[in-house]
Amino acid sequence: MKTYVVGGAVRDELLGLPVKDRDWVVVGATPEQMLAQGFIQVGRDFPVFLHPQTHEEYALARTERKTAPGYTGFVVHAAPEVSLEDDLLRRDLTINAIARDEAGQLIDPHGGRADIAGRVMRHVSPAFAEDPVRILRVARFAARFADFSVAPETLALMRDMVAAGEVDALVAERVWQELARGLMEARPSRMFAVLRDCGALSRLLPELDALWGVPQRAEYHPEIDTGVHVMMVIDMAARLGAELPARFAALAHDLGKARTPADILPRHHGHETKSVALVEAICERLRVPVECRDVARLVARFHGDMHRVEQLRADTMLTLLERCDALRRPERFELILLACEADYRGRLGWEERDYAAAAVWRAALAAVRAVDAGGIAKATARDGGDAQAIAASIGRARVAALAEVKAASR
Numbered sequence: 001m002k003t004y005v006v007g008g009a010v011r012d013e014l015l016g017l018p019v020k021d022r023d024w025v026v027v028g029a030t031p032e033q034m035l036a037q038g039f040i041q042v043g044r045d046f047p048v049f050l051h052p053q054t055h056e057e058y059a060l061a062r063t064e065r066k067t068a069p070g071y072t073g074f075v076v077h078a079a080p081e082v083s084l085e086d087d088l089l090r091r092d093l094t095i096n097a098i099a100r101d102e103a104g105q106l107i108d109p110h111g112g113r114a115d116i117a118g119r120v121m122r123h124v125s126p127a128f129a130e131d132p133v134r135i136l137r138v139a140r141f142a143a144r145f146a147d148f149s150v151a152p153e154t155l156a157l158m159r160d161m162v163a164a165g166e167v168d169a170l171v172a173e174r175v176w177q178e179l180a181r182g183l184m185e186a187r188p189s190r191m192f193a194v195l196r197d198c199g200a201l202s203r204l205l206p207e208l209d210a211l212w213g214v215p216q217r218a219e220y221h222p223e224i225d226t227g228v229h230v231m232m233v234i235d236m237a238a239r240l241g242a243e244l245p246a247r248f249a250a251l252a253h254d255l256g257k258a259r260t261p262a263d264i265l266p267r268h269h270g271h272e273t274k275s276v277a278l279v280e281a282i283c284e285r286l287r288v289p290v291e292c293r294d295v296a297r298l299v300a301r302f303h304g305d306m307h308r309v310e311q312l313r314a315d316t317m318l319t320l321l322e323r324c325d326a327l328r329r330p331e332r333f334e335l336i337l338l339a340c341e342a343d344y345r346g347r348l349g350w351e352e353r354d355y356a357a358a359a360v361w362r363a364a365l366a367a368v369r370a371v372d373a374g375g376i377a378k379a380t381a382r383d384g385g386d387a388q389a390i391a392a393s394i395g396r397a398r399v400a401a402l403a404e405v406k407a408a409s410r
Helices: 008-014 031-036 084-089 112-117 126-130 133-144 152-163 172-183 188-198 226-239 244-252 255-259 271-286 290-307 314-323 330-345 356-370 373-382 387-409
Strands: 002-006 023-027 048-050 057-060 062-066 074-078
Touching: 002 008, 002 084, 008 112, 023 084, 031 048, 031 057, 062 084, 126 152, 133 152, 133 172, 133 188, 152 188, 172 188, 172 244, 172 271, 188 226, 226 244, 226 330, 244 271, 244 290, 244 330, 255 271, 271 290, 290 314, 290 330, 290 356, 314 356, 314 387, 330 356, 356 387, 373 387
Parallel strands: 023 057
Antiparallel strands: 002 023, 048 057, 062 074
């Protein structure tokens, strides 16, 4: 029985990156031997075990055989006679098919070290085409390793997979999982660039794919193309350190611009409402988490108003804060503000501009929350006011507070 560190841990070590998790392959062992040594079995489809002390994953060396479309249609064979080379052959990319033995020696049968040096993502074997999740993984790795390119032959294989309908067999949860992970990388735009290049984006997110080629007004969007703008926005959201709900909102905020009638371009009157409907459709299809859906919906609807805060009346500002549920959910309102800042600064030549609207909105929310609603309610009730009168009194006090904020911000 021999154990080897494999995959991402070896790759990241060779790249000089911190190693977060280590995965191991075990050659020459049976499940019974692993259990006898105290390992805990966790894999259902193939034998994967947790080390009794470190809790790192140890998988028995295995081979796979394609039996049906999609990423679940495999028969797995794990046995003591399966070699390390057999196991590495089934992996996706050469940079992930390097192992290190207990003596520190590298085993690299597919040229992974050379591809790391050349900053290339290249598939190990034609078996890559058997698992459509690998398209998403390559795209996600492109977002993580921004200086890596996809080998031409690998991109061609990915295009063939899309044409064969393999991407259509992916389940919603897995698509969202990979997209969410890619959005949290340093350059999320590269994930979508790879998905566009291979044709997968039009199958997975046709609402997003439709944005390229849609013009915007140059005085507000020097980059002009809406698809280019959205990619700049998600990269800006990453630069700002935004959490996933804000990054997803940044991705989805302008979807409605693809539905603008051609005769009014490059203006996009009413695109916000259209964007909300498309956000809801995507979230239902991909089973997007509620927090991501809600933030994206609010940003899609209100990002224009958020930018134009100086032009809004105090009562309009209060209505917006209430519709965003900002008084009860100030932390979510911060996510909305961050996505709006990414939208504002995600434009050609605007990257270093100050998003002054954010400070105004934060001051506005603080002013509204400082209003003594309880005291006003008691005073109004003492004067014989009913619930409607109480609400009106509180509303007037909040509008007055917002008027002071607007005056101070001028």
